[in-house]
Amino acid sequence: MTIVTELTDSLIIAKKEFKILSRKKALLIPLILFPIIMIVFFGYGMGGTVKEAPILIINDDTGRASSSLVQEIGSYTAKYDGSPMFSVTYTKDMSQSEAESKIDAGMYKGVLIIPPDYSDNVAKNENMTLTLLTDSSDVTTSSVIINFMRQLLAKAGSITLNVPNIYGNLEYLDFLIPGVIALTVFMGSVATTGSAIAGEKEDGTLVRMLMTPVSKRSVILGKTIYQLILQLGRAVILILAAYFLLGFNMNGSWLLVSLVLVIFTLGGVGMGIVMSTMVEDMESFFQLNMLVTMPAMFVTGVFFPLSSVPDWMRYIAYCLPLTYAIDAMRTIMIKGQGLNAVSTDLIILSLFAIITFTAGVHLFRREA
C-alpha cells in the first residue's frame, strides 16, 4: 500500500462525502446558515448597537463645555438605524451611591457623573477623571456605553474615564464573531464527522468500505480532508457575511486564522470519530453530541467574557479546548496579534488534535 494509493483512495472518499453532503439539503442549509443566523441574531438582538438605552447624566457643572457634552450624548445616533443610541435623563446633586442604587433598580444602563469643575478644567486643558457607572450585568450595553463615552471624551480634552466594573472596550459583535467561528467549526466538525460515521454504521456502508482494499487510514484521511475543506469554507463564509452584513473588520492574519482552524478542525474530527465509536446509530450519536457540545457552548465564553463568570465556571472552561480556540481567534482577529500571542493556545489545540486523533484512529478498528 503506497502513499499514492492511500491518497487517491482518501480523495475518492472525500469526494463521495461531498456528493452525499450536496444531497442532504436539509443539512446543507443549516450548516451554512446557522452560524450566520446566530451572528445576526445575537449581534443585533444582544449587542452590536444600543438603542435608546436609558442613561442618567448627573451634571454638577454649569459651564459651556459640559452642556455641549451633554447635548452630544443625547443626540448621538447609532450607525445601524435612525433611532438615538441613548435616551438621556439629566439631574444634578446626586451622590454616587444613590446613582448606583438606580442602576441596581434597572432604571438606567449607565450614569455619567460630571464634576462641578468640568468646564473650567476643559478650558484650562487640565487632566481630570470622570466617573461612569454602568450596568455590568448587561455586558453588551455597558460595553457599548463605555466605548462610546471613551471616544467622546477623548475629543473633549485630556479626560480619563473611571469605570468601576470595567468590562472592556469592544463592541459586542467584535467580541462575538471570532467566538462564533470557533464554535461553528467545533460543533460542525464533531457533529458532521460523528453523525456521518454513525449513519454509515447504520447503513452497513462503513463495514462494506472496510472490506475493500482501502486502508482504514485512507478512510479516516478522506473524511478529514472533507472536513477541513468544509469547515474552512464555512469559516470563510461566516467572516465574509460578518463583513458585508455587519461591518466586521478582520484585523489579523488570514493565514494564522486558517492555521488555528485547521488544527482545531483536526481535533474536532478526532473527537467526532472517538464519539462515533461509542455508538451504534445516528440517534445515540446525537444524544452524546448534545452532552459534549452544549456545555462547551455556554461555558467557554462564546457569548460573554470569561472574566465575567464565576470561578468554578472559568475552571471548567479552562479544561475545554474550545476556550483556547476562541481565545486564539479573538487574539488574532480583533487584537491583530501574531503567532507569539497565540502560541500557548496553539500548543494546547495541537495536543487536543493529537490526542483525539490518535484515540480515534485506534478505536476506529476494522471491527467498526
Next chain:
Amino acid sequence: MEPIIEVRNLVKRFHSRGREITAVNDVSFDVFKGEIFGMIGPNGAGKSTTFSVLTTLLKPTKGSVKVAGFDVEKEDDRIRPIIGIVPQKLSLYPLLTARENLELMGNLYNVPKKIMEERIDYYLKLVGLEASADRFTGGFSGGMKQRLSVISAVIHDPEILFWDEPSTGLDPQTRNVIWKLAKKFNGEGKTLIFTTHYMEEADNLCDRVAVMDLGKMVALDDPERLKENTGSTNLEEVFVHFTGAEVRD
C-alpha cells in the same frame, strides 16, 4: 481438487458486555476452486462470523485461515482485491444513485475507468436495473437493492465470491435472478461461498453443503450424499437431523 480456501481449527470469540461468546468453535474445512459452497445452520450458528474471518474483516482468535494461499491475518491486503462480498446487512449509500454506488466500489477497488463503466453498464442491464441506474438507492425496493449489492461485488472481477444470505426476504422472481447469477459467475470460473436459510436453494445450487450449529461444523458433503447418509428425502430433513428441532437463542 485444488483448495482455494483452507480453514484450520478456526476459533472466534467475542467479548461483549462481560460475556464471552464463542461464535466459531474449532472449525476446519476446505473450499475447492471453482465450486459453489453452501453454508446452512440455525440463527447464531456462526456463519456470518466465519465469513467475516474469511473476508479479513475479523481476525481469528485461534487457528489459521488461508484464502488463495494468503494468510488472512498477515496478507489481508493480498486477499481483499480478489474477493467480492455481499454482506448479510445491506450496505448501499442511500443518497448515491445505483451507478454512483457501483462507481464508488469500482474506484475503491482501483478498476480502470473505462473497464469499470463497461462492466457497470453490462451488469446493470443483466439484472434489469438499467432504467433505475440514476435513481438514489434509498428509494429502491428490497429486491432492487439486493440485485445491486450482488453486482457491486463483481465490478472488480474477483476470483472468489462471498454472499451472506443473498436471497433472504426476496420474492421468487428476484431469488431466481440471484440463482442465475450464481450459476453464471460460477460458470465463469469464480468460486462462490454463500449462506442461506432456504434448503431448496442450497440443494439446487451447491456442489457441497456445510451444516453449522453452535459454532461447530457438524456436516460437510454434497447434498445427495448428505441425504443418503441421513436417510432423508430432502435437505430440510438433513438440517433437522443435524441441528435438532429446538429453537436456538
